[in-house]
Amino acid sequence: MQKSYSRLLGVVGKPNTGKSTFFSAATLVAAEIANYPFTTIKPNRGVGYVRTPCVHEDFKVNDNPRNSLCLDGVRLVPVEIIDIAGIVPGAWEGKGLGNQFLDEIRRADALIHVVDASGGTDCEGKSCKPDEHDPLEDVTFLEREITMWMVTILKKDWSKIARQAEADKKGIALPLEDRLTGLGIRRQLVGEAIRKAGLNVDKPTTWSDEDFYRFVDTLRKMSKPMLIVANKIDLPSAQANLERMKKLDYMVIPCSAEAELALRRAAEKQLIDYKLGDSDFKILNPEKLTPGQISALNSIREKVLVKNGSTGIQNAMNMAYFKLLNMITVYPVEDLEHLSDHNGRVLPDTYLVPQGTTARQFAYVIHSELGDNFIYAVDARDKRRIGEDAILKDRDVISIVSAKKRA
Ligand SMILES: Nc1nc2c(ncn2[C@@H]2O[C@H](COP(=O)(O)OP(=O)(O)O)[C@@H](O)[C@H]2O)c(=O)[nH]1
Numbered sequence: 001m002q003k004s005y006s007r008l009l010g011v012v013g014k015p016n017t018g019k020s021t022f023f024s025a026a027t028l029v030a031a032e033i034a035n036y037p038f039t040t041i042k043p044n045r046g047v048g049y050v051r052t053p054c055v056h057e058d059f060k061v062n063d064n065p066r067n068s069l070c071l072d073g074v075r076l077v078p079v080e081i082i083d084i085a086g087i088v089p090g091a092w093e094g095k096g097l098g099n100q101f102l103d104e105i106r107r108a109d110a111l112i113h114v115v116d117a118s119g120g121t122d123c124e125g126k127s128c129k130p131d132e133h134d135p136l137e138d139v140t141f142l143e144r145e146i147t148m149w150m151v152t153i154l155k156k157d158w159s160k161i162a163r164q165a166e167a168d169k170k171g172i173a174l175p176l177e178d179r180l181t182g183l184g185i186r187r188q189l190v191g192e193a194i195r196k197a198g199l200n201v202d203k204p205t206t207w208s209d210e211d212f213y214r215f216v217d218t219l220r221k222m223s224k225p226m227l228i229v230a231n232k233i234d235l236p237s238a239q240a241n242l243e244r245m246k247k248l249d250y251m252v253i254p255c256s257a258e259a260e261l262a263l264r265r266a267a268e269k270q271l272i273d274y275k276l277g278d279s280d281f282k283i284l285n286p287e288k289l290t291p292g293q294i295s296a297l298n299s300i301r302e303k304v305l306v307k308n309g310s311t312g313i314q315n316a317m318n319m320a321y322f323k324l325l326n327m328i329t330v331y332p333v334e335d336l337e338h339l340s341d342h343n344g345r346v347l348p349d350t351y352l353v354p355q356g357t358t359a360r361q362f363a364y365v366i367h368s369e370l371g372d373n374f375i376y377a378v379d380a381r382d383k384r385r386i387g388e389d390a391i392l393k394d395r396d397v398i399s400i401v402s403a404k405k406r407a
């Protein structure tokens, strides 16, 4: 069967932190790609991009991408992203849009937690004075909401199933695994989380409430890896909070979603030269800009780009895909000499696959027949043959030879 490794990134946080601005900026790209691998585009679900240096420069060829974009040597590979409704305290008990956002978290493979780093949004998501609210609290708040939601689902009839598991001498992992379908978590993770939490799988009746919480919290971290976007970094009170947030046990990315949205809109109108994730921009047509627009752009450069290196949106997308989800990029080609497909398109596709993907597994990603009839693969860089179990590396260019192709 053909295998897809598509992953969904969820943008989460309490109301008013800038999630929708982040989502709009991340999904706004002037140049469109004809064929996305995704079909289910709902209003809050869209296509963002990860950015990677294109391999065409390594091979000194001109490319002709099909499933991705190549802008000045930068490959943009589409990925799916969902703007999840704002989470309020008590969401796990059904407060606010409780069930809706938890249902969306269930679908997400990794979470981008957008925090208002300026401290200008209170616990409930209402505006307050800058620094009136401590953004560090938002991190523990969200962890707790998601964990409590999982606890509620997993702990149903706990004393009964714990006693039963001990009587049957089969361990508690299996009965817990049966509950996971509602959470979008892989079964194998349960046993691992129990071990990591230091609990005895055969003695669940001895687990205290805190033990159970610790196990579920471990499971949450493993199944819904999360990074933190310190948003509204353009506001004066945000920088000091960012430094405090960096001490957390998370990747923390300074960000101005609003600045990125402004830059992408200006780039769309060809007023500036700016690619997603760039550390600077160039004004193309100063005469088309009002003095107010020019000063707004200069302020973005000063307050965001110079201080933090970029607006952070692209960095967050990349980190989520490449670091939280451990994905790599691989380029399949049919013709090794021209690095093209059978239509002569040079380096047409970039696939995102998990680290550890083998040559044959990669063949299955392209086409089930290619996987079934796999004979060997060739690494385009050194023209060496590699076998089915060879593990692919980031930015590999691979040609697959299958039985059918030969016949
Ligand atoms: N200063 C500043 N304001 C922002 C930024 N991102 C979003 N906002 C503002 O924060 C408010 C809430 O944004 P929104 O995206 O609707 O938040 P959501 O409720 O989390 O989806 C809006 O007024 C945005 O203009 C940012 O990077 N900097």
Ligand SMILES: [Mg+2]
Pocket (backbone or CB within 6 Å): 019, 020, 021, 086
């Ligand atoms: Mg929103």
